[in-house]
Amino acid sequence: MRLTCPNCGARDLREFTYQGAALNRPEGDWGESWDAYVHLRDNPAGPSQEYWYHGLGCAAFLRVERDTRTHDILLVALASGGAA
Amino acid sequence: MRFSGLRVLKEGLTGNKGWGPHWRDPAPKPAYDIVIIGGGGHGLATAFYLAKEHGLRNVAVLEKGYLGGGNVGRNTTIVRANYYLPGNSEFYSHSLKLWEGLEQELNYNVMHSQRGVLNLFHSDGQRDAFVRRGNAMINQGDDAELLDREGVRKHLPYLDFDQARFPIYGGLLHWRGGTARHDAVAWGYARGASERGVDLIQNCEVTGIDIENGHVTGVQTSRGAIRARKVAIVTAGRSGQVAAMAGIRLPIESHILQAFVTEGLKPVIDNVVSFGMGHFYISQSDKGGLVFGGDLDFYPSYAQRGNLPTQEHVMEAAMTLMPMIGKARVLRSWGGIMDMTPDGSPIIDRSDIGGLYLDCGWCYGGFKAVPGSGFALAHLLATDRPHDSAAKLRLNRFRDGVGLMDEEGTGAQHNLH
Numbered sequence: 001m002r003l004t005c006p007n008c009g010a011r012d013l014r015e016f017t018y019q020g021a022a023l024n025r026p027e028g029d030w031g032e033s034w035d036a037y038v039h040l041r042d043n044p045a046g047p048s049q050e051y052w053y054h055g056l057g058c059a060a061f062l063r064v065e066r067d068t069r070t071h072d073i074l075l076v077a078l079a080s081g082g083a084a
Numbered sequence: 085m086r087f088s089g090l091r092v093l094k095e096g097l098t099g100n101k102g103w104g105p106h107w108r109d110p111a112p113k114p115a116y117d118i119v120i121i122g123g124g125g126h127g128l129a130t131a132f133y134l135a136k137e138h139g140l141r142n143v144a145v146l147e148k149g150y151l152g153g154g155n156v157g158r159n160t161t162i163v164r165a166n167y168y169l170p171g172n173s174e175f176y177s178h179s180l181k182l183w184e185g186l187e188q189e190l191n192y193n194v195m196h197s198q199r200g201v202l203n204l205f206h207s208d209g210q211r212d213a214f215v216r217r218g219n220a221m222i223n224q225g226d227d228a229e230l231l232d233r234e235g236v237r238k239h240l241p242y243l244d245f246d247q248a249r250f251p252i253y254g255g256l257l258h259w260r261g262g263t264a265r266h267d268a269v270a271w272g273y274a275r276g277a278s279e280r281g282v283d284l285i286q287n288c289e290v291t292g293i294d295i296e297n298g299h300v301t302g303v304q305t306s307r308g309a310i311r312a313r314k315v316a317i318v319t320a321g322r323s324g325q326v327a328a329m330a331g332i333r334l335p336i337e338s339h340i341l342q343a344f345v346t347e348g349l350k351p352v353i354d355n356v357v358s359f360g361m362g363h364f365y366i367s368q369s370d371k372g373g374l375v376f377g378g379d380l381d382f383y384p385s386y387a388q389r390g391n392l393p394t395q396e397h398v399m400e401a402a403m404t405l406m407p408m409i410g411k412a413r414v415l416r417s418w419g420g421i422m423d424m425t426p427d428g429s430p431i432i433d434r435s436d437i438g439g440l441y442l443d444c445g446w447c448y449g450g451f452k453a454v455p456g457s458g459f460a461l462a463h464l465l466a467t468d469r470p471h472d473s474a475a476k477l478r479l480n481r482f483r484d485g486v487g488l489m490d491e492e493g494t495g496a497q498h499n500l501h
């Protein structure tokens with residue numbers, strides 16, 4: 001599995017860290033929406049929206065669409081650009 | 085058909101013509117009292133204990149592939165009761181006691197071998213943590229023995245004790261821990277359940293869960309609709325997809341765990357040994373292969389195969405700990421789908437839907453749990469009350485923040501346990 005970082009190009013998996021499902025952080029105090037954000041997952045078998053961190057490269061946080069059945073990388077964008 | 089030494093002898097002398105199939109292969113009936121989704125270790129054990137302990141025989145196990153083709157046949161077979169936190173502690177303790185009587189109970193050779201599990205430590209801090217864990221194990225009524233460096237050297241002279249970066253300070257030895265033949269555990273439970281009247285239905289994928297007025301009424305499958313008064317989801321790495329059929333979102337993310345086996349060697353590693361720095365563990369199978377593994381690949385996956393960086397990491401850890409195995413050739417590697425929870429501990433509970441039960445979140449440690457989980461889920465299904473040993477394995481602990489069992493203290497991130 002290799003990821004193509006928008007800043008650095010195609011790089012080895014070892015440079016990246018998976019940072020969890022790409023979910024929107026809720027507002028306000030603890031409640032159902034926080035429980036869902038911290039714990040509950042769609043856990044799809046198929047295209048999955050995720051955050052990755054290019055720690056051994058440009059240190060950017062990335063938003064990645066990846067197929068969990070095949071490990072195919074479908075899309076990589078900078079997370080700071082907002083939801084793709 | 086019962087197994088005995090005499091029977092083996094007789095069959096051996098008469099061409100082994102007297103052995104029959106170990107379980108029936110029935111077609112699904114239109115309705116059952118209880119339907120169990122998933123014919124892995126947990127599903128089969130649940131069916132067995134429902135019939136044996138509670139006399140409930142109008143039960144079906146629905147398996148989308150073949151019995152034992154999931155994680156129960158893909159794991160590295162370690163069985164132990166060396167947990168620290170209340171909840172896990174009593175549950176795994178109970179499970180190990182069931183293991184100790186399992187072969188007699190099933191009349192089946194599961195090759196349970198209590199060869200000892202030795203967890204090594206490599207710093208003062210780790211030693212303190214292991215002392216504490218050992219005391220918790222003893223308080224639970226299980227066994228634990230603290231070994232210093234020389235004590236470890238006596239058992240495992242082949243380790244690299246003077247490794248500059250991760251010197252071996254000692255280890256926590258759990259003698260009643262060990263290994264078992266994973267397939268045999270699935271087969272033994274399958275045979276015992278089938279003999280008692282449970283229908284084990286293979287090539288039967290559940291594609292939908294029927295719910296009326298907040299209560300489950302049955303399932304849709306690749307072999308037609310089946311009605312049921314109670315349904316249990318026991319599908320390990322696939323729990324997320326099956327629960328979604330009932331509109332439930334679980335606190336689970338599915339990750340890949342790899343394992344490796346070498347060519348067969350003469351006996352060399354007597355126990356199960358784990359390295360405390362950089363995850364690595366190893367044992368030797370009765371066939372002689374070194375069976376070992378390490379960390380998850382750390383990203384979600386349903387591929388049942390991992391990537392090379394994790395393989396490299398596992399091999400490096402192996403060479404750091406026991407350089408002698410460097411000459412052994414790796415024959416095979418494979419992966420399984422792990423149902424990882426935010427605290428790394430499992431769930432045996434009711435869902436919010438009437439008659440629908442959950443048994444999931446086994447992470448990478450659910451093989452040793454097979455007897456305990458089957459026993460506790462059968463109890464819950466039969467009596468609607470949790471069994472004492474599993475009373476803390478609640479689904480709502482995440483939402484409520486009460487009774488979390490984060491053994492490693494890594495926080496609420498599914499892949500870090």
Ligand SMILES: Cc1cc2nc3c(=O)[nH]c(=O)nc-3n(C[C@H](O)[C@H](O)[C@H](O)COP(=O)(O)OP(=O)(O)OC[C@H]3O[C@@H](n4cnc5c(N)ncnc54)[C@H](O)[C@@H]3O)c2cc1C
Pocket residue numbers: 121122123124125126127146147148149150152153154155156157158159160161162163288289290291318319320321322326341342343377418419420421446447448449450451452453
């Ligand atoms: C590499 C590796 C090493 C491991 N090492 C250890 C270890 O040393 N010690 C330990 O204790 N644990 C270990 N584990 C973990 C252990 O194997 C699992 O936690 C445990 O087997 C999971 O429970 P199970 O046996 O019921 O799962 P499975 O055998 O996976 O059973 C689930 C079943 O559900 C079926 N299913 C899924 N979806 C459907 C559907 N829609 N309809 C019908 N059926 C369906 C699947 O086909 C499968 O057969 C390891 C796992 C792996 C992968």
Ligand SMILES: [Zn+2]
Pocket residue numbers: 005006007008009054057058059060
């Ligand atoms: Zn980059």
